[in-house]
Amino acid sequence: MNYGHPLTFGTFITPGADAGADAVSLAVRSEELGYDLVTFPDHPDTFDTWTLLSWVAGRTSRVGLSANVLNLALRPPAVLARAAVSLDLLSGGRLSLALGAAEGAGEAIDVIRGMWDEDGGPLRFDGEHYRLGGAQPGPPAAHDVPIWLGADDAGSLRLVGERADGWLVSLDECGPDRIRAGNKLIDEAAVAAGRDPREIRRLVNVPARSGVEDLLPLAVEDGIGTFILMSDDPEAVERFALEVAPALRETVGPTGRQLRRASVRAVRRAGIDYDLVPASLPVIEPGDPGYSRVRSTYLRGGAPGLVIRPGDAGQVAEALAFARAHPHLPLGVRSGGHGISGRSTNDGGIVVDVSGLNSIEVLDRANRLVRIGPGARWTDVAAALEPYGWALSSGDYGGVGVGGLATAGGLGFLARDHGLTIDHLRAVEMVLADGSVVRASETENADLFWAVRGAGANFGVVTAFEFEVDEVGDVGWAQLVMDARDTATFLERWGAVQESAPRDLTSFLIVSPPRAGRPATGHVMAMVNAGVPETVIDRLQPMADIAPLLDQQVVITSYAAVMANAAGDGHNGQGEPVTRSGLVEHITPEFAAAAARLIHSGAVYFFQIRSVGGAVADVPADATAYAHRSANFSVIAFGANRQRVDKEWARLEPYVNGLYLSFETDARPKRLGDAFPPGTLRRLRELKARYDPDNVFRDNFNIRPEES
Numbered sequence: 001m002n003y004g005h006p007l008t009f010g011t012f013i014t015p016g017a018d019a020g021a022d023a024v025s026l027a028v029r030s031e032e033l034g035y036d037l038v039t040f041p042d043h044p045d046t047f048d049t050w051t052l053l054s055w056v057a058g059r060t061s062r063v064g065l066s067a068n069v070l071n072l073a074l075r076p077p078a079v080l081a082r083a084a085v086s087l088d089l090l091s092g093g094r095l096s097l098a099l100g101a102a103e104g105a106g107e108a109i110d111v112i113r114g115m116w117d118e119d120g121g122p123l124r125f126d127g128e129h130y131r132l133g134g135a136q137p138g139p140p141a142a143h144d145v146p147i148w149l150g151a152d153d154a155g156s157l158r159l160v161g162e163r164a165d166g167w168l169v170s171l172d173e174c175g176p177d178r179i180r181a182g183n184k185l186i187d188e189a190a191v192a193a194g195r196d197p198r199e200i201r202r203l204v205n206v207p208a209r210s211g212v213e214d215l216l217p218l219a220v221e222d223g224i225g226t227f228i229l230m231s232d233d234p235e236a237v238e239r240f241a242l243e244v245a246p247a248l249r250e251t252v253g254p255t256g257r258q259l260r261r262a263s264v265r266a267v268r269r270a271g272i273d274y275d276l277v278p279a280s281l282p283v284i285e286p287g288d289p290g291y292s293r294v295r296s297t298y299l300r301g302g303a304p305g306l307v308i309r310p311g312d313a314g315q316v317a318e319a320l321a322f323a324r325a326h327p328h329l330p331l332g333v334r335s336g337g338h339g340i341s342g343r344s345t346n347d348g349g350i351v352v353d354v355s356g357l358n359s360i361e362v363l364d365r366a367n368r369l370v371r372i373g374p375g376a377r378w379t380d381v382a383a384a385l386e387p388y389g390w391a392l393s394s395g396d397y398g399g400v401g402v403g404g405l406a407t408a409g410g411l412g413f414l415a416r417d418h419g420l421t422i423d424h425l426r427a428v429e430m431v432l433a434d435g436s437v438v439r440a441s442e443t444e445n446a447d448l449f450w451a452v453r454g455a456g457a458n459f460g461v462v463t464a465f466e467f468e469v470d471e472v473g474d475v476g477w478a479q480l481v482m483d484a485r486d487t488a489t490f491l492e493r494w495g496a497v498q499e500s501a502p503r504d505l506t507s508f509l510i511v512s513p514p515r516a517g518r519p520a521t522g523h524v525m526a527m528v529n530a531g532v533p534e535t536v537i538d539r540l541q542p543m544a545d546i547a548p549l550l551d552q553q554v555v556i557t558s559y560a561a562v563m564a565n566a567a568g569d570g571h572n573g574q575g576e577p578v579t580r581s582g583l584v585e586h587i588t589p590e591f592a593a594a595a596a597r598l599i600h601s602g603a604v605y606f607f608q609i610r611s612v613g614g615a616v617a618d619v620p621a622d623a624t625a626y627a628h629r630s631a632n633f634s635v636i637a638f639g640a641n642r643q644r645v646d647k648e649w650a651r652l653e654p655y656v657n658g659l660y661l662s663f664e665t666d667a668r669p670k671r672l673g674d675a676f677p678p679g680t681l682r683r684l685r686e687l688k689a690r691y692d693p694d695n696v697f698r699d700n701f702n703i704r705p706e707e708s
Ligand SMILES: Cc1cc2nc3c(=O)[nH]c(=O)nc-3n(C[C@H](O)[C@H](O)[C@H](O)COP(=O)(O)OP(=O)(O)OC[C@H]3O[C@@H](n4cnc5c(N)ncnc54)[C@H](O)[C@@H]3O)c2cc1C
Pocket: 297, 298, 299, 332, 333, 334, 335, 336, 337, 338, 339, 340, 341, 342, 343, 344, 354, 374, 394, 395, 396, 397, 399, 400, 401, 402, 403, 404, 405, 407, 408, 409, 410, 411, 412, 456, 457, 458, 460, 461, 462, 463, 662, 663, 699, 700
């Protein structure tokens, strides 16, 4: 029987009397040798297996982890369920739960699954072996943790068929004939329970002497998908990994992806060929645990049909090949999930989520070159650079991801002194629509490098950014709340002070309409790129003088401390805002009057102006796809109703010249013309026709190739 499971290999390691030290190093070695899984037995008289698994999880980064098998007499299932979720989360989704088929194993599986039911609430269970009066489930696991059962009598084999995700057996104890008979029993029980036998993985512990000729019939004729080598001898472990496993893989040939449980298949979305998802790709489907954590983004609720979570550029290419085979579906590309304009979630489509590519490494200390994955968040980037006395101008919120911001612009608190985030880019690695992995810099694919700095979302998935970062010491960080009842005058004064200030001052202003008896207020967040109190006061005093101060806080701190303002990374799509935005040269009296009317109209709940200018304007307009270099301010208004926001925004339009796409949600084609001057847009269309002729990347302000 071929159950279509990808072939995987594991080790079975016995913790010795040395408190597990040898077992840990053999597990680490197993990972280095390319094994898929490390497992440990669970006996009351040896080292505690769960502790060992946790320790090994911390010492490894890729390999799967499992007991072989857990002794249910030692481990109450409700406690085990929570421990499993914790270890799965801590290990990045690497745990499998292998249970011994003791009496009560069926109830144990029900309790564990009940504890994992995301919609279930506190679990009440009244069984023969287990009773629970409202056990509190924890968070969902990082992935669909499979439950395997170690079984060999008829009753427990039937239980495997009815309820487990895998059958684990030892070749020495069972032998090929009993394995075949066991498979038959399991398959019959599965069918009788309305399941597809392919949902159940077959795993066999094999002795150290096993060779390809012993294992091949088990793989080909009996559908064994996982072979686990029982040996504590490092040489045997190495020989099996380097000789037996590759030879067996080659002889067996390509295999598929394990069939998901019926409950998962039942909630699949139409139009996605789930059976064609490459087995190597980590994915989350709507029925999988953890789906609630990935379905939405920071500002948008979503219900994608498939979230693919590649671990490297090769897997991004595989994910894009899968997406290309589904041209009728929306395709979201997600890094940090904070897109305002970009739809990095969708309804029924595919999301390629590169949040796992989040490493931050120093490439060249002398030249301050760092390489950052798109999934890193700016709070983590700032924290990683701080020990070197470096910083990279990013944005105002540490939770935002590198991928979306560094392909669009990056207007942050160091902008006037150090320019946009994209101005620090020296190279990117990206996967193009056709799956090719390319590098772009001033000297390699220079035109692509130009396009990525401002219009990156249209050209591919960036898998690594290389930045030259700045030396940045302590900064002055101020939050001033001011009376802005005379809103137009307030805006005009703030603009004048900001525009005439030295470059080391960058401030953002949020103006709120009158609320609950309070007058309109202006909330200034200002960074002075100098750690000297006198300079900080000198820069802030003119700003503090523009209107009565209601509240103030000024500190000398680090850039990283300012960026340490991110909430946790679970997103549930708060807000669904409607925005309009634009770039402005000066806060003229006319602009200020129009903006004041907009703020007081009731159509917007959030209105912000950021200072840009300074170093941003040092870069020639045609040097990057972000072209509106002469603007001194960026304006954004958030509301809830498109028509009302558009109507009120119309007052500002005469004064607006250019647009930063990251702040815009109006998807009408005219906005592209606002974002890119005609020459820039023409060049972008030509490049789009070359790099993405089939318009695979179309879900974020689409630059269509054919309109050139
Ligand atoms: C609270 C908040 C504060 C913000 N503050 C600032 C700020 O101070 N300055 C500023 O400039 N912007 C700011 N933004 C806007 C932000 O820069 C953009 O929304 C940005 O796209 C978010 O990046 P992300 O990776 O988190 O988003 P995601 O939602 O993951 O991605 C957004 C879009 O970017 C594209 N994209 C994502 N990853 C990649 C990739 N690896 N390769 C190619 N394209 C990709 C996709 O089209 C995607 O739809 C803020 C947004 C929020 C919600």
